[in-house]
Amino acid sequence: MPEKLSHWLMKSEPDTFSIDDLARRPKQIEPWNGVRNYQVRNMFRDQMKRGDLSFFYHSSCPEPGIYGVMKIISNAYPDPTQFDPKSDYYDAGSKQEEPRWLLVDVQFVQKLDKPVLLNTLREHEARLSGLRILEKGTRLSVTPVQPAHWKYICKLAGI
DNA sequence: GCCAACGTTGGC
DNA sequence: GCCAACGTTGGC
Numbered sequence: 001m002p003e004k005l006s007h008w009l010m011k012s013e014p015d016t017f018s019i020d021d022l023a024r025r026p027k028q029i030e031p032w033n034g035v036r037n038y039q040v041r042n043m044f045r046d047q048m049k050r051g052d053l054s055f056f057y058h059s060s061c062p063e064p065g066i067y068g069v070m071k072i073i074s075n076a077y078p079d080p081t082q083f084d085p086k087s088d089y090y091d092a093g094s095k096q097e098e099p100r101w102l103l104v105d106v107q108f109v110q111k112l113d114k115p116v117l118l119n120t121l122r123e124h125e126a127r128l129s130g131l132r133i134l135e136k137g138t139r140l141s142v143t144p145v146q147p148a149h150w151k152y153i154c155k156l157a158g159i
Numbered sequence: 160g161c162c163a164a165c166g167t168t169g170g171c
Numbered sequence: 172g173c174c175a176a177c178g179t180t181g182g183c
Binding site: 037038039136137138139 | 175176177178179
């Protein structure tokens with residue numbers, strides 16, 4: 001029996017990496033590197049699986065919100081940037097034999113014709129109660145999305 | 160193991 | 172640029 005898919009929301013600052021950047025990548029694939037948070041690392045490791053779907057959320061920008069959909073196309077594996085002294089994400093404390101940080105590969109699925117902005121999500125709080133992004137102080141760059149919330153947001157997005 | 164100080168995130 | 176909220180660090 002096929003394992004059930006999970007749904008996610010992954011944030012990125014569009015100045016750093018946007019949904020359009022993902023769409024322009026070769027094969028529209030990108031390693032989601034640079035995550036340096038243990039909770040997210042554990043979600044990558046324990047919960048996220050190849051085949052899962054994720055919203056692409058733009059944060060720290062004039063109109064924060066969901067701008068697209070992508071697919072998780074790998075299970076978690078060590079993030080090579082942690083071993084690269086030239087990388088912003090270099091972690092001198094991480095050992096090759098015992099990598100501290102993981103990543104997954106993602107692939108572009110679609111860009112939304114009209115983004116579902118954070119404002120809009122808030123307007124639908126009643127139907128989206130429990131959505132992590134709406135909870136005060138949630139700074140995790142990756143959060144799970146319940147199937148019912150996923151469906152509802154897709155409806156808001158017109159997909 | 161506690162907790163103060165510091166750094167980061169991210170909306171506004 | 173402000174600042175609330177949270178995570179991490181490090182002295183004890």
